[in-house]
Amino acid sequence: xxxxxxxxxxxxxxxxxxxxxxxxxxxxxxxxxxxxxxxxxxxxxxxxxxxxxxxxxxxxxxxxxxxxxxxxxxxxxxxxxxxxxxxxxxxxxxxxxxxxxxxxxxxxxxxxxxxxxxxxxxxxxxxxxxxxxxxxxxxxxxxxxxxxxxxxxxxxxxxxxxxxxxxxxxxxxxxxxxxxxxxxxxxxxxxxxxxxxxxxxxxxxxxxxxxxxxxxxxxxxxxxxxxx
Amino acid sequence: xxxxxxxxxxxxxxxxxxxxxxxxxxxxxxxxxxxxxxxxxxxxxxxxxxxxxxxxxxxxxxxxxxxxxxxxxxxxxxxxxxxxxxxxxxxxxxxxxxxxxxxxxxxxxxxxxxxxxxxxxxxxxxxxxxxxxxxxxxxxxxxxxxxxxxxxxxxxxxxxxxxxxxxxxxxxxxxxxxxxxxxx
Numbered sequence: 001x002x003x004x005x006x007x008x009x010x011x012x013x014x015x016x017x018x019x020x021x022x023x024x025x026x027x028x029x030x031x032x033x034x035x036x037x038x039x040x041x042x043x044x045x046x047x048x049x050x051x052x053x054x055x056x057x058x059x060x061x062x063x064x065x066x067x068x069x070x071x072x073x074x075x076x077x078x079x080x081x082x083x084x085x086x087x088x089x090x091x092x093x094x095x096x097x098x099x100x101x102x103x104x105x106x107x108x109x110x111x112x113x114x115x116x117x118x119x120x121x122x123x124x125x126x127x128x129x130x131x132x133x134x135x136x137x138x139x140x141x142x143x144x145x146x147x148x149x150x151x152x153x154x155x156x157x158x159x160x161x162x163x164x165x166x167x168x169x170x171x172x173x174x175x176x177x178x179x180x181x182x183x184x185x186x187x188x189x190x191x192x193x194x195x196x197x198x199x200x201x202x203x204x205x206x207x208x209x210x211x212x213x214x215x216x217x218x219x220x221x222x223x224x225x226x227x228x
Numbered sequence: 229x230x231x232x233x234x235x236x237x238x239x240x241x242x243x244x245x246x247x248x249x250x251x252x253x254x255x256x257x258x259x260x261x262x263x264x265x266x267x268x269x270x271x272x273x274x275x276x277x278x279x280x281x282x283x284x285x286x287x288x289x290x291x292x293x294x295x296x297x298x299x300x301x302x303x304x305x306x307x308x309x310x311x312x313x314x315x316x317x318x319x320x321x322x323x324x325x326x327x328x329x330x331x332x333x334x335x336x337x338x339x340x341x342x343x344x345x346x347x348x349x350x351x352x353x354x355x356x357x358x359x360x361x362x363x364x365x366x367x368x369x370x371x372x373x374x375x376x377x378x379x380x381x382x383x384x385x386x387x388x389x390x391x392x393x394x395x396x397x398x399x400x401x402x403x404x405x406x407x408x409x410x411x412x
Contacts, residue, residue: 093379101322136375143371144318147364152310155261157268160307 021048022085029092031220031227036180036213038099038107040221041130049089056082100133104141105173111137178214184225192216232256232263233309240316249320252358257310264306267299274299321357321365325372 028042060078063071100107110125111134129137145153186203192215203209203225219225236256243250274296357365 089379097375132375132378136371139371140368143364143367147318147360148311148314150363151314151358151360152257152261153307156264156307157303160303 017048018052021045021052025049025085025088025092027226029088029095032092032095034182034227035220036176036178036182037217038096038103038128038176040125040127041096041133043127043130046089046130049085053082053085053089056085096133097136099176100129100137101140103174103176104137104144106175107137108141109173178217179212181210182213182216183228184209184211184216184220185228186225188224190219190224192219232259233306236260236309236313240313243316243320249317249356251356252317252361253313254358257313260306260310264303267303267306271296271299271303317361318364321361322368325365325369 024042024045028039028045032039056078060075060082063075107128111128184203186205186207186209189205190203192201192203192211201209201211201215208228216225220227236253239250239253239256274292278292
């Protein structure tokens, strides 16, 4: 056990949960904005964050009647913080929706066990979306395909009517580019396999690297690295 | 046919560049659909011919295979172009709905204006959406409202700029009367 770990343990419990949540939310937000791929939905974190926001809204609503200048100032501080929380959540959700809309069929394949087993390029991951997002994805793709078919697809020969056709040389399912370069900061020592050349890269704690997303994806998910 | 597909693609590019919806190219689309049907018929005819000949001659000529391949690829190209064209347009519609613009209302007021001005201005600014697209707009609007309804505390369509200050500076230009703030 080194000095940092002892220090981390000593200071760990004294940091309030909301501060930890803020750190985690910021980290999730940055990662979601930077990563080319949709990241798993942070269910428990979001529950805590939303509950926190609701609590603060209640506090603000309760105390607005108070004309005392001291509480008034306190309220301004709380409201400003509230706006910042809301911005983080809003931006996170919008980034996710944008990714869902960009690759709807790819994500459908990922969250559906039967489709994922048929496809070689996607792996099954049921926790990728929140229930609301999955609902949105299903409804939106259904809407789009009914719009296309009523606009023109229905007059096409039946063999050419599908929207997720992979035959004929070009796959119709657009997938995110996993080779996009991302900036990562290393939180714990780890090695990353290089895609070309085969030699692996050793990341030391605290290092900042530009690497392909494909190589560090697992490390980020396990919390060994963070995207910046 | 080639002319029509490139025309559609140019139109789609213009939609992206101008950042607004142009009138729906219903004529081009229907020409393409007609063309695709003819291609399909011709493929089926060739296939039937081949089948009837195969019993007698056995071999099929290279010109037959070539025409089959070319016709088939043309149908695929038509499909891709049509899909791309419609996708660009629906993306534009989605974007407008997210930013809170009411396209349908804009369109209706436009139509009313035109009705007032008389029929001679028909071409200018006429119906930009196809009936199918109007339907899509309505339904996507509902979906969006339903999704947003789950995040009432957050106001999803709010500003994506990080908040700097709780207050904005306002210079009162006109007497606006009493203004209700968020918390009373």
